[in-house]
Amino acid sequence: xxxxxxxxxxxxxxxxxxxxxxxxxxxxxxxxxxxxxxxxxxxxxxxxxxxxxxxxxxxxxxxxxxxxxxxxxxxxxxxxxxxxxxxxxxxxxxxxxxxxxxxxxxxxxxx
Amino acid sequence: xxxxxxxxxxxxxxxxxxxxxxxxxxxxxxxxxxxxxxxxxxxxxxxxxxxxxxxxxxxxxxxxxxxxxxxxxxxxxxxxxxxxxxxxxxxxxxxxxxxxxxxxxxxxxxxxxxx
Numbered sequence: 001x002x003x004x005x006x007x008x009x010x011x012x013x014x015x016x017x018x019x020x021x022x023x024x025x026x027x028x029x030x031x032x033x034x035x036x037x038x039x040x041x042x043x044x045x046x047x048x049x050x051x052x053x054x055x056x057x058x059x060x061x062x063x064x065x066x067x068x069x070x071x072x073x074x075x076x077x078x079x080x081x082x083x084x085x086x087x088x089x090x091x092x093x094x095x096x097x098x099x100x101x102x103x104x105x106x107x108x109x110x111x
Numbered sequence: 112x113x114x115x116x117x118x119x120x121x122x123x124x125x126x127x128x129x130x131x132x133x134x135x136x137x138x139x140x141x142x143x144x145x146x147x148x149x150x151x152x153x154x155x156x157x158x159x160x161x162x163x164x165x166x167x168x169x170x171x172x173x174x175x176x177x178x179x180x181x182x183x184x185x186x187x188x189x190x191x192x193x194x195x196x197x198x199x200x201x202x203x204x205x206x207x208x209x210x211x212x213x214x215x216x217x218x219x220x221x222x223x224x225x226x
Contacts, residue, residue, distance in 0.1 A: 033215060042201060043154070043217040088153055090215075097142055097161055099203075099215060101153035 002027050004091050006102035013079050014110055021074040021105045023089035031092040032072050033099070034063050036085045043088065046074075079109045114138075117202050117218035125226055126192060132221045134185040134202030140216075143185040144203040145177060148220075154201055160185060161206075192225045199223075 003026040013019050023032070031050055035043040047056045049065035049072060056063050060083065062075045072089055090101045115136045124130050134143065142161050146154035159167035160179040168177075174196075176188040185202055199222055205215035 031213060035217075040222075042199075042219045043203075045214055045216060048214045097159045097166060097206075098156060099144070100156075104151075104153050106151075 002029070002091060002093050002098075002100045004089060004100050004102040006089055006105050008105060009103055010106050010108075012108045012110060013076075015080055016078050018078065019076050021076075021087055021089075021107075023072040023074070023091075023102055025070050025072075025091045025100075027070075027093060029067070029070070029091045029093055032065055033090040033092075034061075034072070034074055035088045035090065037088065037104070038085050046087075076107075081109050081111060083107060084109045115202055115204055115216050115218035117200075117221050119221060120219065121222045121224075123224045123226060124189065124192065126194070128192075129188070129190045131189065132187040132200055132202075132223075134187075134204075134218055135183055136204040136216070137183055138204065138216070139182075140204035140206055141182060142204065142206040143179065144201075144205075144215075145185070145187050146201040146203065146217075148199045148201055158187075189223075192223075194225050197224045 005024045034046040037043050047063040052067040054065045060077045065072045086104045086106045088101050088104045090099045092099050118133045145157040148154045156169050157171045158177040163179045174191050178186040199220045201220045202218040203215050
C-alpha cells in the first residue's frame with residue numbers, strides 16, 4: 001500500500017522567512033504533485049514532478065523530487081501572507097491511476 | 112481549456128432524497144475521478160474511471176453510484192445518504208493519451224450537506 005507522509009502538518013511562519021515542507025512516500029512512483037487549497041475551495045495544481053532530480057519553481061515556491069530517497073520538498077522563499085493555505089503532496093504509483101494524498105501542511109504566514 | 116466544471120456548487124439533501132452530482136471536462140482526458148474531502152483532511156479517493164470504464168472502486172457504499180456516460184462527463188448519483196456523508200465532493204481528470212506530463216486537474220467541488 002502506498003503511504004504518503006508530509007511534515008510538518010502545521011507551520012506558522014513570519015513574512016520574509018524561508019521554510020521547507022517535506023513529502024515522503026513509501027513505494028516506487030513516477031509522478032508527484034503539489035497542490036494548494038484555500039479554506040472551502042478546491043485544489044489548485046502547483047507542480048507536477050516526473051523524474052529524479054526534477055526541480056520546478058513558480059514565484060516564491062520551489063519543488064524538487066528525489067526518487068531514490070522517495071522524497072519531495074516544497075521550499076518557500078521570503079514568505080508573504082498570500083501564501084497562507086493548506087499544501088498537499090500527492091503521489092501516483094508507477095503506471096497506476098490512483099493518486100494518494102499526504103495529510104496536508106496548514107501554512108500560516110504572519111505579518 | 113483547463114477546466115473541470117462541477118455542478119451544483121452547493122447541495123442540501125434529505126436522507127430520503129435522490130440527487131446527482133455532475134462533472135464535465137473538455138481536455139481530452141481519459142481518466143476521471145471522484146474524491147470525498149472532509150474538513151481539514153486530505154481528499155479520499157472514491158472512484159476512478161479510465162476510458163469510460165470503472166477501474167477503481169474504493170469500497171464505497173452503494174448509496175453512491177458513479178456513472179460515466181461519455182469521455183467528457185462523470186456523474187455521481189446519491190441515494191439514501193447519511194449525515195456523515197456531508198463533505199466536499201471533488202471531481203478530477205487527467206491523462207491525455209500521448210502526453211506524459213499528465214497533470215491532474217480538480218473541479219471546484221460540490222459542498223454536500225445531508226440533513
